[in-house]
Amino acid sequence: xxxxxxxxxxxxxxxxxxxxxxxxxxxxxxxxxxxxxxxxxxxxxxxxxxxxxxxxxxxxxxxxxxxxxxxxxxxxxxxxxxxxxxxxxxxxxxxxxxxxxxxxxxxxxxxxxxxxxxxxxxxxxxxxxxxxxxxxxxxxxxxxxxxxxxxxxxxxxxxxxxxxxxxxxxxxxxxxxxxxxxxxxxxxxxxxxxxxxxxxxxxxxxxxxxxxxxxxxxxxxxxxxxxxxxxxxxxxxxxxxxxxxxxxxxxxxxxxxxxxxxxxxxxxxxxxxxxxxxxxxxxxxxxxxxxxxxxxxxxxxxxxxxxxxxxxxxxxxxxxxxxxxxxxxxxxxxxxxxxxxxxxxxxxxxxxxxxxxxxxxxxxxxxxxxxxxxxxxxxxxxxxxxxxxxxxxxxxxxxxxxxxxxxxxxxxxxxxxxxxxxxxxxxxxxxxxxxxxxxxxxxxxxxxxxxxxxxxxxxxxxxxxxxxxxxxxxxxxxxxxxxxxxxxxxxxxxxxxxxxxxxxxxxxxxxxxxxxxxxxxxxxxxxxxxxxxxxxxxxxxxxx
Numbered sequence: 001x002x003x004x005x006x007x008x009x010x011x012x013x014x015x016x017x018x019x020x021x022x023x024x025x026x027x028x029x030x031x032x033x034x035x036x037x038x039x040x041x042x043x044x045x046x047x048x049x050x051x052x053x054x055x056x057x058x059x060x061x062x063x064x065x066x067x068x069x070x071x072x073x074x075x076x077x078x079x080x081x082x083x084x085x086x087x088x089x090x091x092x093x094x095x096x097x098x099x100x101x102x103x104x105x106x107x108x109x110x111x112x113x114x115x116x117x118x119x120x121x122x123x124x125x126x127x128x129x130x131x132x133x134x135x136x137x138x139x140x141x142x143x144x145x146x147x148x149x150x151x152x153x154x155x156x157x158x159x160x161x162x163x164x165x166x167x168x169x170x171x172x173x174x175x176x177x178x179x180x181x182x183x184x185x186x187x188x189x190x191x192x193x194x195x196x197x198x199x200x201x202x203x204x205x206x207x208x209x210x211x212x213x214x215x216x217x218x219x220x221x222x223x224x225x226x227x228x229x230x231x232x233x234x235x236x237x238x239x240x241x242x243x244x245x246x247x248x249x250x251x252x253x254x255x256x257x258x259x260x261x262x263x264x265x266x267x268x269x270x271x272x273x274x275x276x277x278x279x280x281x282x283x284x285x286x287x288x289x290x291x292x293x294x295x296x297x298x299x300x301x302x303x304x305x306x307x308x309x310x311x312x313x314x315x316x317x318x319x320x321x322x323x324x325x326x327x328x329x330x331x332x333x334x335x336x337x338x339x340x341x342x343x344x345x346x347x348x349x350x351x352x353x354x355x356x357x358x359x360x361x362x363x364x365x366x367x368x369x370x371x372x373x374x375x376x377x378x379x380x381x382x383x384x385x386x387x388x389x390x391x392x393x394x395x396x397x398x399x400x401x402x403x404x405x406x407x408x409x410x411x412x413x414x415x416x417x418x419x420x421x422x423x424x425x426x427x428x429x430x431x432x433x434x435x436x437x438x439x440x441x442x443x444x445x446x447x448x449x450x451x452x453x454x455x456x457x458x459x460x461x462x463x464x465x466x467x468x469x470x471x472x473x474x475x476x477x478x479x480x481x482x483x484x485x486x487x488x489x490x491x492x493x494x495x496x497x498x499x500x501x502x503x504x505x506x507x508x509x510x511x512x513x514x515x516x517x518x519x520x521x522x523x524x525x526x527x528x529x530x531x532x533x534x535x536x537x538x539x540x541x542x543x544x
Contacts, residue, residue, distance in 0.1 A: 001146070002027045004048035006039065006070070008057040009531070010538065012384060013073070015406045016135050017054050019446035020142060030538035032531050036061040043068060046540055050149065053104070054138070057083075065104035071145065074100050074109055075134045078116055079158035081109035084166040086126045086134075087189050097121050097129075099137045101145045102157055109162070112154035115145040124333075125210070127192040131334050131384075136404050136462060168197045173207075175220040180238040184210040187242070192302070195246055200231075200255075201262040208252060209243030209301055214280040216269070225269035228308075229254025230282045232269065241282035244301055251526050253343055254301075273316055284309065285316055293473045294324035303335025303389055306344050307354070310361035317368045321375055325477040328378045328469070329369075329396060331389075336381050339388025339420070346526040351519065355511040359419050362388055363500055366421050369395040370496065373486045376476045380469055381405050381447060381456065391420035394429065397485065399456040400472055401447035402465045409455070410442045413535075414525065415517030416510055419503035424496050429455050442537050 003026050007014045010030065021028045031042040033056060040063060043051070051070040053060065064070055076085035077098030089097040098118040103111035117140060119133045148154060171190050173183050187210035190196045195206025201223070209230070218224045218234030225232040230243040245258040256263060274296075275283040288295045298305075298313050305313070320327055331337055340358040348354040369377055369392075379393030381401035386408035393399055409426065411418035418439075426435040430453050438445070450456045460468035489496075510518045523529075 001050070002029075002046065002048045004028075004043060004046055004051045005030045006033055006051050006053045006060075006064070007031070007055045008033055009055065010535075011055050012131050012406065013135050013138060014054040015384075015408075015444040016139055016404060016446075017052065017073075017142070019406055019444050019449065020139055023446050023448055027540065029540040030534060032534040033058055033060075034530075034532065034534075036063060038533070039064060042534060042539070059108070060104050062106065069149070070104040071101050071114060071149075072104050072109070072111070073138055073141075074102060075130065076100065077118060078113055078155075079160045080163075081157075081160055082162035084163045086129055087166040088163060089121055090126060090129070090185070090189050094121055097133075099134055099141060100157075101141055103154065107157075107159065110157050110159055113157055114148045114154045115141040117141055117144075125188040125191040128334050139404050168194075171196045173198060175235070177236065180212055180235045180240050183235060183240050184212060192252075195252075197248075200233075200245065201259055203245070203258060203262070204248045205258060206246040206248070206252075207242050207244075208246065209241075211241035211243065211282040212280045213239035213241055213282070223263065223266055226256050226263060226266050227269050227271065227282055228284055229256050231255040231259065231263070231266075232282070243282060251343055251346065251528070253347055257344065257347060273312060273319065285312060287316070287320065289324070290470060291474050292325040292477065293328060293470065294320045294326070295328045295330050296320060297330045297332070298337070299332035300335075300337070303332060303338035303384075303386070304341040304343065305337060305339065305358075305362065305389075306341040307358045307361040309341070310358070310365045314361075314365040314368050317365065317372070321372050324375060326376045326378060326473045327372065328380055328473050329393065330380050331383055331385070334383055335389070336379075336383045336385040337389025337392050338386040339392075342414070342522050343526050346522055352512040355518075356508070359388075359504070359507060359511070362392070363419055363421065363504070366392055366395045367497075367500070370421060370425075371489055371493070373489050374482060376478075376481065378469075378473050378476060381407065382465060382469075384408075387411050387414070387416075388418065388420040388422075391418070391422040391425055394425040394455070395421060397481075398458075398472070398476060400458040400460065400469060401450070401456050403447065403459055403461055405447045406444045407447060407450055407455075408442075408444050409438045410440075412439065413442050413521070415519075415521040417503070417506045419500060419507055421496065421500050421503070423503055424499040426455075 029046045051068050053072045096118045100113045101115040102113045105111040117137050119137050187196050187207055191208045195208050198207050213232050216224045216239045220234055220236050222234040223231055230241045232239050232241050244252050245255045246252040247258050274287040286297045345355050377396040379396040379399045384406045390407050390409040447459050451459050510516050
């Protein structure tokens with residue numbers, strides 16, 4: 001079936017649906033909703049049987065839904081209408097929320113519903129609820145949607161009032177009165193967009209990334225400590241960590257990068273390299289042991305990995321090599337990893353130098369994984385991964401994934417050729433021809449497709465994923481495998497290192513030369529410059 005995805009941007013929801021439709025052998029094209037004339041031109045060029053809108057922030061032109069069967073995914077249950085649906089889901093004491101797919105018409109979110117499902121509302125922040133529960137529920141709805149379209153089965157939408165705008169006045173923190181939990185809830189409602197507008201040490205900024213602090217205490221809004229880029233502020237009944245700030249008119253950064261010299265005299269309140277989670281506080285790296293398996297978690301905001309984070313993670317890998325038989329890389333709450341930290345590079349006064357340091361720190365981390373010759377390593381793609389984050393996972397002996405996860409194994413959309421030993425790890429798994437195809441096409445792929453081409457080893461169902469992962473990891477250690485691995489690395493070690501050296505040689509000018517495409521493309525990405533056209537790579541691409 002020819003299906004057009006009409007969307008504001010190629011976000012996680014759109015990518016998940018795109019990859020599933022491709023796996024079902026649908027002919028799929030993507031159209032960015034920029035203006036009515038452009039939309040109609042791209043629709044006419046593709047001539048879809050139906051249009052699906054996974055993520056649309058603007059009103060749909062009547063010329064579209066009157067002339068083409070158009071369906072909108074709305075992250076809310078029947079009767080909920082308008083924007084800010086997830087804010088209201090998290091604000092209300094509800095245990096369940098939902099997703100509906102409705103036929104577009106003149107009523108805003110008022111068309112007949114062709115598919116619907118509900119999910120349990122997890123105590124988390126808005127973007128996490130969207131990336132996990134909303135996306136997975138949407139994928140499960142597709143079969144029902146197409147069956148009901150085919151049989152013309154639908155139920156009427158309940159035409160309740162459209163939500164009022166969820167303004168900053170509703171999000172604002174009242175520091176003299178709000179409890180720690182209230183502050184966390186308000187930041188959760190607004191993370192990752194638009195954030196909670198506030199003022200910290202004279203800087204007007206938006207707040208993101210809230211963590212409860214159990215031990216530190218101080219006056220409301222007093223800055224008590226800093227740690228790994230985050231700041232800890234006192235509350236009326238405790239303290240809260242805020243990991244990221246976005247100065248008005250700029251872009252999101254770790255809090256200490258925004259406040260800089262204003263934090264002079266604030267103590268760095270350190271934790272062990274691998275926190276045991278014995279009390280509530282902000283942390284990025286932790287480990288859990290089960291049997292002889294170590295699960296290494298690295299919960300880096302949006303999956304971005306700075307130089308310092310890569311170094312800490314390398315130390316963690318080296319430490320755990322001596323304490324387990326199998327090391328599982330778990331990644332973070334919402335992303336496995338997305339590679340180097342573009343926002344920090346954009347903020348840097350020495351972008352070439354800092355970019356070069358970041359990619360080399362990432363490579364050092366990956367080398368420690370590839371050459372971990374006395375243990376078995378497993379990557380767990382339970383969350384999406386992109387660019388260098390994909391190749392961080394491929395450095396492991398085995399790669400397993402949870403159904404519904406999307407991978408972006410490419411770099412070129414940011415003007416980079418990439419490193420992370422990808423010229424060794426990717427061809428080793430899929431062959432040189434497929435490797436180059438993935439790098440050149442710059443398209444997302446599902447983990448199901450990744451398994452089909454040999455890029456990953458196992459895909460487990462969502463429901464029992466972590467038990468299946470543990471069974472796999474527990475059984476992965478084998479003396480013969482480790483001996484063979486040691487022999488292989490001894491024989492091919494120089495060749496593996498040569499792959500990385502060639503990658504770095506090509507990347508050097510991409511970081512250091514002023515006219516490198518990377519600088520402009522990174523700037524557009526970090527500053528969230530709106531697209532002026534649909535990228536050609538997303539238009540009616542047919543997999544061979």
